[in-house]
Structures are given as C-alpha cells and as structure tokens.
Amino acid sequence: MTDVITAALMIVGAFFMVMAGLGVLRMPDLFLRMSASSKASTLGSGALLLAVAVHFGSVGVTTRAVATIVFLLLTTPIAAHMLGRAGYFVGVKLVETTVIDELAGQYDLRSHRLRSKQPATAPPESDQPQV
Amino acid sequence: MNTLLLNTLLALSWIALTGTFTPANLLFGFVLGYGLLAFTQRLLPPSRYFTMVPRVIAFVLLFLAELIQANLRVAFSVLSPRLDLRPAVVAIPLSVRSDPAITLLANLITLTPGTLYLDVSEDRQVMYVHTIHVHDLEQFRQGIKNGFERRVKELLE
Amino acid sequence: MNVSDLALYGILPALMLAILLTVARLLRGPSLPDRVVALDLLTTLGIGVIATYAIATGQAAFLDVAIATALISFLGTVAFAYYIERTV
Numbered sequence: 001m002t003d004v005i006t007a008a009l010m011i012v013g014a015f016f017m018v019m020a021g022l023g024v025l026r027m028p029d030l031f032l033r034m035s036a037s038s039k040a041s042t043l044g045s046g047a048l049l050l051a052v053a054v055h056f057g058s059v060g061v062t063t064r065a066v067a068t069i070v071f072l073l074l075t076t077p078i079a080a081h082m083l084g085r086a087g088y089f090v091g092v093k094l095v096e097t098t099v100i101d102e103l104a105g106q107y108d109l110r111s112h113r114l115r116s117k118q119p120a121t122a123p124p125e126s127d128q129p130q131v
Numbered sequence: 132m133n134t135l136l137l138n139t140l141l142a143l144s145w146i147a148l149t150g151t152f153t154p155a156n157l158l159f160g161f162v163l164g165y166g167l168l169a170f171t172q173r174l175l176p177p178s179r180y181f182t183m184v185p186r187v188i189a190f191v192l193l194f195l196a197e198l199i200q201a202n203l204r205v206a207f208s209v210l211s212p213r214l215d216l217r218p219a220v221v222a223i224p225l226s227v228r229s230d231p232a233i234t235l236l237a238n239l240i241t242l243t244p245g246t247l248y249l250d251v252s253e254d255r256q257v258m259y260v261h262t263i264h265v266h267d268l269e270q271f272r273q274g275i276k277n278g279f280e281r282r283v284k285e286l287l288e
Numbered sequence: 289m290n291v292s293d294l295a296l297y298g299i300l301p302a303l304m305l306a307i308l309l310t311v312a313r314l315l316r317g318p319s320l321p322d323r324v325v326a327l328d329l330l331t332t333l334g335i336g337v338i339a340t341y342a343i344a345t346g347q348a349a350f351l352d353v354a355i356a357t358a359l360i361s362f363l364g365t366v367a368f369a370y371y372i373e374r375t376v
Contacts, residue, residue, distance in 0.1 A: 003290065003291050006291050006343065007291055007294055010291075010294065010295060010298075010299045010340065010343070011298075011299070013299075013336060013339075014298070014299045014302040014303060014306075014336075014340075015206075015302075016202060016206070017302065017303055017306045017333060017336050018302055018303075018305055018306045018309075019202075019205070019206045019209055019210075020306060020310075020329060020332075020333075021305065021306030021307070021308075021309035021310045021329070021333070022209050022210070022306075022309055023205070023209045024309065024310055024313045024325065024326060024329055025309045025310070025312055025313050026209060026214065027209075027214070028214070028216070029218075030319065030321050030322055030325065031218070031220075031247060031249075031261045032216065032218060032263060033313070033322065033325050034247055034325055035205075035244070035245065035246075035247045035261065035263055036205065036209060037325055037328070037329040037332075038241060038242075038247070039198070039201075039202060039205070039241070039242055039243070039244045040202060040205065040206070040244070041329055041332040041333070042242060042332075043198060043199070043202050044332075044336060045332050045333075045335045045336045045339070048299075048335075048336045048339040048340060049335075049339050049351075049354070051339065051343060052339045052342050052343055052348070052351060053154075055291065055343050056348050057153065057154070058153070058348070059152055059153060059154055059157075060348070061348045061351060062154040064351045064352070064355060065339075065351060067355065068335070068351070068354055068355050068358055071355075071358055071359070071362075072332070072335075072358055073238070073242065074238070075358075075362040076241070076242070076332075077237060077238040077240075077241035077242060077248060078362075078366070079328060079362055079365040079366060079369070080241055080247060080248075081237065081241070081248055081249065081250065082365070082366055082369035082370070082373075083321055083324060083325060083328075083365065083368075083369045083372075084247065084249045084250075084261070085249070085250055085369070085373060086321055086368075086369040086370075086372035086373040087319070087321040087372075088249070089372075089373050090319065090320070090321060090372060090373075090375070092319055092321060092322075094218070094220075095216070095218060097216055097217060097218065098218045098219060098220075099217050099218065099219040099265055099268075100219045100220070100221070100268065101219070101220045102219075102220055102221055102222040102259065103220045103222070103249060103250070103259045104220075113253050114250050114251070114252045114253055114259075115252055115253070
C-alpha cells in the first residue's frame with residue numbers, strides 16, 4: 001500500500017517537474033517563465049518530498065520532509081516577487097500579446113517606491129478612496 | 132491558543148499510552164483529542180479554537196484543490212503545440228490591510244498557477260498581479276476579491 | 289518492479305530531462321533575471337533529485353542535503369534579485 005502511494009506521488013512530482021522545465025524553456029517572457037517555474041516546481045518537489053515521507057514513514061524523516069515543503073511554500077513566492085521586481089527595474093520586455101500592463105510607469109525609478117495611482121500628469125480617476 | 136496546547140497535550144498522552152510514536156499515530160491522537168475537547172466544550176472557557184480549526188482545514192483543502200486543478204490547466208497550456216496566451220498585469224484594489232493578511236494573500240496568488248504576485252503599492256491600496264490568461268479584467272479582479280481575499284479576511288481579520 | 293527501481297529508472301531520467309530543458313534556458317538567457325529564474329529552478333530540481341535518490345538508495349540521510357539546498361537556493365535568489373535591482 002505505501003509502495004503504491006509512494007510511486008504515485010513520485011510520478012506526479014516528476015510530471016510537474018518536467019512541466020516546470022518545459023514551461024521555463026517555452027514561455028516567451030520573464031514573468032510567464034516565473035509563472036511556470038515557481039508553482040510547478042513547488043508542487044513537483046513537494047510531491048517528491050511527500051513520497052520520501054511516505055516511503056520511510058518514521059517521525060524524523062516526516063518532520064524533515066514537511067519542514068522542507070513548508071519552507072519551499074514560504075520562500076518560492078518571495079523569490080518570485082523579488083525577481084519580478086528586479087526584472088521590472090532592469091526593463092525586461094513583456095511579450096507582444098500582453099493585453100494590458102497596469103504596473104507600467106508606477107515605479108518611482110529613483111526612490112524604488114511603488115505608487116497606487118498614476119502620477120499627477122494623468123487625469124485623476126476619482127476622488128473617492130478605492131475600497 | 133490554550134486549547135491548542137491542551138489538544139497537543141492530549142495527543143502526546145495518547146502517544147505515551149499506546150507507545151507507538153509514528154506520524155500517523157500522532158495525527159490520530161490529535162483527532163481524538165480534538166473530538167474530546169469539542170465534546171466537553173461547555174466545560175471549558177470559551178475559545179475561538181472550535182470555529183478556527185474547521186475553517187483552517189477547509190481553507191487548506193480549498194487551496195490544495197485549486198493548486199492541483201490549476202496546475203493541470205497550466206500543464207495543458209504548456210504542452211499544447213501553439214502557446215495560447217493572453218498575459219496581463221492587473222491592478223487589484225485591496226481591502227485587507229494587515230501585514231500577515233497581505234503576505235498570505237500574496238503567497239496564495241503566486242502559488243496558484245496562472246497568477247503571479249508582483250508587488251503591493253506603498254500605501255497598501257493596490258496589489259499588482261501578473262496573469263497568464265485573461266478574458267475579462269473586471270471578472271478577474273472580482274474572482275480574486277471574492278475568492279482568496281474574502282477567505283484570507285475571514286481567517287485573519 | 290519495486291519502488292527503488294521505479295525511482296532509479298523512471299523518475300530520475302524524467303528529472304534529468306527537466307534539468308536539460310532548464311539548462312537550455314540558462315544558456316539562452318536572454319536577460320540576467322531569466323538566467324536567475326533558470327538557476328532557481330535548477331536548485332529546486334536538485335532537491336527533487338535528492339529526494340528521489342533517497343528513495344532509490346533507502347538512505348534517509350540525504351534529506352538533510354535537500355534542506356540545506358533549499359535554504360541556500362532561496363538566499364542565492366534573493367541576493368541576485370537585490371543586486372540586479374541595485375544596478376539600475
């Protein structure tokens with residue numbers, strides 16, 4: 001029984017890992033690549049680590065595997081956020097099919113702060129605070 | 132939080148009584164302790180524990196279902212010979228304000244495939260999210276606000 | 289066919305394929321953040337390889353290496369992102 005669960009988890013993990021690699025290679029711009037890599041790799045390595053926990057079935061191994069999964073779940077989004085921010089400052093191009101980019105021009109390139117509305121040159125949308 | 136401590140204590144005493152220290156047995160001890168505490172709820176000082184635990188479990192299950200389903204969708208779109216993409220960077224007005232709530236929301240958005248959290252403005256009014264496939268911007272905004280944001284708000288604020 | 293055979297002959301080759309695809313992106317670039325994304329994915333794939341290898345050999349001690357790799361990869365990516373942002 002545990003062998004079947006282990007095998008299933010390993011196959012799922014390997015599948016999503018290959019999807020992550022394929023996505024990183026095929027996607028046309030930085031943000032799409034991050035989109036493909038960050039989640040598929042989290043799910044893939046999470047499934048593989050769970051397979052280890054099920055296979056060995058002892059407390060020590062399970063706590064270590066679960067700790068690693070939690071750590072990955074916490075850190076992957078942060079790494080993606082920081083890389084996306086850095087990419088935006090470097091001026092990475094978005095792919096031509098992008099529908100809309102509402103972040104364009106919102107970063108203050110000198111102070112590295114992020115505004116919530118267009119600066120004063122654009123017509124103000126409304127005076128009411130956005131809820 | 133005291134009830135959580137009590138529950139842990141009950142789980143540990145279950146372990147001590149049965150003498151097998153395995154993850155499955157620990158989990159069973161927790162479930163047993165929770166049942167016992169829920170049964171004797173009226174004798175204990177009032178606590179949010181009994182409303183929070185089902186909520187947290189429902190939240191985790193919803194998230195896992197979303198994660199797997201959406202990952203499969205992205206896998207199909209990666210495998211299709213012609214990439215059919217309509218990416219967009221969308222500004223979503225925020226109604227959660229506290230640091231933990233925003234952090235949890237951002238992590239959830241990044242971990243669900245198709246969407247990637249980019250940044251939050253300094254005044255915490257707007258969150259910028261990148262998405263792979265968008266049909267209707269307003270519908271997408273409402274989807275995030277009514278789905279994850281509402282649940283995060285229920286959980287943390 | 290038992291689990292360790294599956295890990296050795298089924299899962300590890302699939303992970304190798306994923307690593308090759310990622311290395312192709314690492315070499316192709318075009319920008320520095322793209323390469324960092326590829327490097328980050330490579331370390332995560334490394335964690336998967338370590339986990340699979342632990343099952344294949346029956347040695348749970350390899351899991352400690354996976355934890356250390358996860359910690360270091362996060363720090364590396366954050367440091368890269370920080371310095372890329374400072375170059376502007």
